[in-house]
Amino acid sequence: DAGVTQSPTHLIKTRGQQVTLRCSPKSGHDTVSWYQQALGQGPQFIFQYYEEEERQRGNFPDRFSGHQFPNYSSELNVNALLLGDSALYLCASSLAGLADLTYEQYFGPGTRLTVT
Amino acid sequence: GENVEQHPSTLSVQEGDSAVIKCTYSDSASNYFPWYKQELGKRPQLIIDIRSNVGEKKDQRIAVTLNKTAKHFSLHITETQPEDSAVYFCAASRSGRRALTFGSGTRLQVQP
Numbered sequence: 001d002a003g004v005t006q007s008p009t010h011l012i013k014t015r016g017q018q019v020t021l022r023c024s025p026k027s028g029h030d031t032v033s034w035y036q037q038a039l040g041q042g043p044q045f046i047f048q049y050y051e052e053e054e055r056q057r058g059n060f061p062d063r064f065s066g067h068q069f070p071n072y073s074s075e076l077n078v079n080a081l082l083l084g085d086s087a088l089y090l091c092a093s094s095l096a097g098l099a100d101l102t103y104e105q106y107f108g109p110g111t112r113l114t115v116t
Numbered sequence: 117g118e119n120v121e122q123h124p125s126t127l128s129v130q131e132g133d134s135a136v137i138k139c140t141y142s143d144s145a146s147n148y149f150p151w152y153k154q155e156l157g158k159r160p161q162l163i164i165d166i167r168s169n170v171g172e173k174k175d176q177r178i179a180v181t182l183n184k185t186a187k188h189f190s191l192h193i194t195e196t197q198p199e200d201s202a203v204y205f206c207a208a209s210r211s212g213r214r215a216l217t218f219g220s221g222t223r224l225q226v227q228p
Binding site: 004033035040041042043044045048056058059090092104105106107108109110 | 165218
C-alpha cells in the first residue's frame with residue numbers, strides 16, 4: 001500500500017520563475033491538501049482539492065494555484081517566485097467519504113524548494 | 117480564522133521522565149485535534165488525535181487531553197525514550213478533512 005509520494009525531492013529556482021510540484025495521494029484517498037512549511041515553523045495550509053476542484057483555500061496569493069486530476073493526484077504551481085517562497089512544500093491526503101470515520105491526513109515527504 | 121498557540125518551543129527531559137506540551141486554539145467550532153511528530157528531514161507523522169466529543173485519549177505512552185471550555189489541549193508522553201526526540205506539532209480543524217491549523221512546534225530532546 002503506497003503512501004503519499006511527492007516529486008521532485010529538491011528544487012532550486014530563480015526569483016521570477018515558475019515551479020510545479022507533484023503529489024500522488026495514499027491509495028484509496030481522494031482529497032489532497034497542500035501546506036507550506038518554512039524553516040523552524042509549523043506547516044501552513046495553502047489549499048485543498050476534492051473532486052478536481054479547490055474546496056478550501058488558505059491565506060496565500062493567487063500566485064499559488066493547483067490542480068487535481070481524475071486519478072486524484074495533484075499539482076501545486078507557484079508563479080513569479082519570491083525569495084520568501086523558499087520552504088518545504090508538503091502534500092497531505094485524506095478520504096472525504098464517511099463523515100466521522102476518515103479524519104486522518106497523511107503527509108508526503110515534501111519538496112524542498114529553494115529560491116535564489 | 118483559527119489560531120493555534122503551542123508551548124513550550126523547546127523541552128529537554130531526562131530519559132524516563134514525562135513530557136507535556138500544551139496548545140490553545142481560538143475557533144470554538146474546531147472539533148478535531150491531531151498531534152504530529154516530525155523528525156529531522158522527514159514528513160510529519162500522526163501520533164495521536166482527539167475529537168471534541170472526547171476529553172482524553174491514550175495510546176501506550178502517549179495521551180492527549182482536551183478542555184473545550186478553556187479551548188486548550190495537551191500532549192503527554194510518559195517514560196520518554198531517546199527516540200521520542202523530535203519536533204511535535206499540535207493542530208486544530210473544524211473537520212479533519214478540512215484545513216489543519218498548526219502550532220509553531222515544540223522541539224523535544226530526551227537526554228539518555
